[in-house]
Amino acid sequence: MHRFVAGVIALSISTAAFAGDPFDDARYHIRTKSNADAIALIDSGEFDVNMQTDEGYSLLHYAASAGNLEMVKALIARGADPTLKAAVGGTPYEMAIGTMVKAEIRKAMTARAAVSPQAPRTTTPAPAVTAPQAGLGAVRASNGMCELARNNPASSSRSPAMRPFLAARDAIWYNHPDELEGLLQDCVGPADADEYGWTLLHHAAQRDRVPLARILLDYGAKSGSRNKDGETAAHLATSAEMKALLGSDNSAKAPDNPEDRRKLECQQKFAADAALASDTTGRMSAMRRWEACLKTGFYW
Incomplete structure (x- = not known):
C-alpha cells in the first residue's frame, strides 16, 4: 500500500513543481534529489520543517519514500519529527525505501523517545510477560518499532501479542539487522521464544545470519537456550563462523531416527509457512503440505 502511496506522491509532486510555493518546490527537489535546492528552501524559514500536506x-515522508538518505539526515538535523503520521496512518519509517534510510529514521525515533520518555504514549500496551519472555526487565521508552509491528496490516493473521517477536524473526530471515535492533531496543526480549521454544538466536543460527546473531548476543541472548526438541542455537549452526561465534554444543543432538528427523523438519517448515500465511486458506494449504511432508519427506 505504501509503495502505491509513494507513487501517488511522486505524481502529485511532478504537477506541483515550481508552483511558486516553497513547500511544494522543496518536496519536488527532494524527490528529484536536487538536495542543495531543497535545503536552501527549508533553511529560508518560509515554512515549518514539520509542515504537512x-x-x-x-x-520527511517524501524524503523517506524517495530513499533520499541525504535529505532524511538533513531534515532530522533541522528538527523533522519522525513520528508524524499521514492521514492513512503511515509514518516516514513505514514509507522508507532502503535500509540506511530506515536506520536513520529509527535512530531519530529512538532519540526522540529517550529525550521525552514520559510523553503520552499512543502505542498498544505491551503484552504481559509470559514464561518464554521472562527477563525482559523494566518498561522501556518506545522507539515506535513495536507499534509498527502490531499495527502492520500484513500481520493481520498473527496474534497481536506475538507480532513484534515475529517481526524480529522476519528481520532475521530476510537479513534486516536494523529492524532487528530496533525491535530489541523497543519491546522484544533476546530470550523471547515461540510456542516451539525457538528463540531469535535459533533462527539466526539456522539461517546463518552471523551479523544478526552478534546483535542478539550483544543484547543478552544465550546460546544455550533449548527449543522443545532439545536443540540449542549452537547445535543448529552450520557455518564455521557461526559455530565459532556460538561455540560447540554436543549435548543437544537432533533425533537419530530418520523418521523422527523427517517429522522435525516437516514441523519446522510448517511452522514457518503457517506464520507467513495471510488467511485461513493459506494456513490450510500449509497444513496439507505438512501432512504430505510427513508421508513423503518433501514439503514442497
Missing part, C-alpha cells in the same frame, strides 16, 4: 505528508 492535507493528506498529512511531511517533507
Whole structure:
C-alpha cells in the first residue's frame, strides 16, 4: 500500500513543481534529489520543517519514500519529527525505501523517545510477560518499532501479542539487522521464544545470519537456550563462523531416527509457512503440505 502511496506522491509532486510555493518546490527537489535546492528552501524559514500536506505528508515522508538518505539526515538535523503520521496512518519509517534510510529514521525515533520518555504514549500496551519472555526487565521508552509491528496490516493473521517477536524473526530471515535492533531496543526480549521454544538466536543460527546473531548476543541472548526438541542455537549452526561465534554444543543432538528427523523438519517448515500465511486458506494449504511432508519427506 505504501509503495502505491509513494507513487501517488511522486505524481502529485511532478504537477506541483515550481508552483511558486516553497513547500511544494522543496518536496519536488527532494524527490528529484536536487538536495542543495531543497535545503536552501527549508533553511529560508518560509515554512515549518514539520509542515504537512492535507493528506498529512511531511517533507520527511517524501524524503523517506524517495530513499533520499541525504535529505532524511538533513531534515532530522533541522528538527523533522519522525513520528508524524499521514492521514492513512503511515509514518516516514513505514514509507522508507532502503535500509540506511530506515536506520536513520529509527535512530531519530529512538532519540526522540529517550529525550521525552514520559510523553503520552499512543502505542498498544505491551503484552504481559509470559514464561518464554521472562527477563525482559523494566518498561522501556518506545522507539515506535513495536507499534509498527502490531499495527502492520500484513500481520493481520498473527496474534497481536506475538507480532513484534515475529517481526524480529522476519528481520532475521530476510537479513534486516536494523529492524532487528530496533525491535530489541523497543519491546522484544533476546530470550523471547515461540510456542516451539525457538528463540531469535535459533533462527539466526539456522539461517546463518552471523551479523544478526552478534546483535542478539550483544543484547543478552544465550546460546544455550533449548527449543522443545532439545536443540540449542549452537547445535543448529552450520557455518564455521557461526559455530565459532556460538561455540560447540554436543549435548543437544537432533533425533537419530530418520523418521523422527523427517517429522522435525516437516514441523519446522510448517511452522514457518503457517506464520507467513495471510488467511485461513493459506494456513490450510500449509497444513496439507505438512501432512504430505510427513508421508513423503518433501514439503514442497
